[in-house]
Amino acid sequence: MKRTTEPLAEYTWLKIGGPAEIAVPESKEELVQLLRECHTENRAYRLLGNGSNLLVSDDRINELIIKNTVACTDRQFDGNVVSAGASVMVPQFINECIQHELGGYEYLYSVPGTIGGAIYMNAGRGAAHDKTISDYLVSVEVFSDGDTTEIPVDDLNFDHRYSSFQEHDDWVILSATFELPSQSQEEGREKAQQRMEKVNERDRSTPNAGSVFKSGARLPLHKIPPGGLSVGNARFIGPNRIGNDGDATFSDVKRLVSLAKLLNKLVPPFQTPEVEWKIWS
Numbered sequence: 426m427k428r429t430t431e432p433l434a435e436y437t438w439l440k441i442g443g444p445a446e447i448a449v450p451e452s453k454e455e456l457v458q459l460l461r462e463c464h465t466e467n468r469a470y471r472l473l474g475n476g477s478n479l480l481v482s483d484d485r486i487n488e489l490i491i492k493n494t495v496a497c498t499d500r501q502f503d504g505n506v507v508s509a510g511a512s513v514m515v516p517q518f519i520n521e522c523i524q525h526e527l528g529g530y531e532y533l534y535s536v537p538g539t540i541g542g543a544i545y546m547n548a549g550r551g552a553a554h555d556k557t558i559s560d561y562l563v564s565v566e567v568f569s570d571g572d573t574t575e576i577p578v579d580d581l582n583f584d585h586r587y588s589s590f591q592e593h594d595d596w597v598i599l600s601a602t603f604e605l606p607s608q609s610q611e612e613g614r615e616k617a618q619q620r621m622e623k624v625n626e627r628d629r630s631t632p633n634a635g636s637v638f639k640s641g642a643r644l645p646l647h648k649i650p651p652g653g654l655s656v657g658n659a660r661f662i663g664p665n666r667i668g669n670d671g672d673a674t675f676s677d678v679k680r681l682v683s684l685a686k687l688l689n690k691l692v693p694p695f696q697t698p699e700v701e702w703k704i705w706s
């Protein structure tokens with residue numbers, strides 16, 4: 426297993442994050458073994474997927490970072506029932522579902538995360554669309570309390586960008602089982618392509634970590650022209666997206682988020698939006 430000490434900025438989409446010890450298990454067995462050791466030794470850890478929903482402090486992170494992008498890559502297709510390891514990338518999973526004439530998740534084709542990160546976040550489309558990865562989820566294989574267990578979807582309290590995993594940072598998603606509706610390959614490809622055409626209209630040149638705030642709220646930030654609000658090298662590149670224009674720091678982004686929150690409070694419809702990103706500090 427590869428173990429290094431490196432800046433987490435190397436692994437986050439925002440390109441921000443201080444040094445940490447990073448372990449990269451290469452198989453599910455290696456991952457479970459490492460988790461058991463951490464459990465026995467009472468060593469704190471954090472799971473890193475593809476880093477696309479994280480704002481990480483510039484200071485050293487003391488927990489062991491377990492990067493789960495290669496350990497759990499199994500996929501199994503059995504009729505409409507599919508299971509996928511937590512390290513599988515969401516677009517790759519959707520492509521394979523399309524090949525097997527299964528549909529339902531094409532709107533997630535633009536999500537640059539792992540299955541593990543997507544379940545933890547209950548990734549989906551904006552609240553108005555009411556579609557999330559939990560819709561076709563049956564159960565999740567989890568490491569918790571020193572052992573592996575299968576948790577049915579109804580016990581995981583999924584809500585808008587929320588799952589029970591967010592209350593249990595020692596729980597680790599190993600794999601997930603879904604039951605997907607049948608759909609022709611042609612229809613699946615068309616929907617995935619439509620999704621990409623829509624997101625390609627956004628500014629993709631600047632490192633960012635997707636929506637800053639949970640999108641349930643109608644944000645007055647829409648009234649601020651893109652590029653019109655910045656702190657240091659952190660800048661709003663869209664109504665709900667912050668980009669790193671160069672060497673933006675954790676503090677730049679935090680201050681910009683606080684400023685945007687304040688504006689939301691002061692401008693009608695006077696809201697207190699909740700930050701969607703996970704913040705490691």
Ligand SMILES: Cc1cc2nc3c(=O)[nH]c(=O)nc-3n(C[C@H](O)[C@H](O)[C@H](O)COP(=O)(O)OP(=O)(O)OC[C@H]3O[C@@H](n4cnc5c(N)ncnc54)[C@H](O)[C@@H]3O)c2cc1C
Pocket residue numbers: 438471472473474475476477478479493511533535536537538539540541542543544545546547548549550590596597598599633634635636703
């Ligand atoms: C360009 C862009 C577009 C995006 N579009 C969308 C969108 O349309 N819809 C949407 O919902 N989100 C979107 N996002 C946000 C992000 O991609 C999703 O939240 C994604 O699911 C995060 O997955 P990840 O692997 O990158 O997780 P990470 O960012 O690495 O981690 C996120 C959280 O999940 C936890 N985690 C990761 N893996 C595991 C695991 N195996 N077990 C337990 N916990 C784990 C981490 O500890 C962390 O708390 C977008 C982001 C970007 C940069």
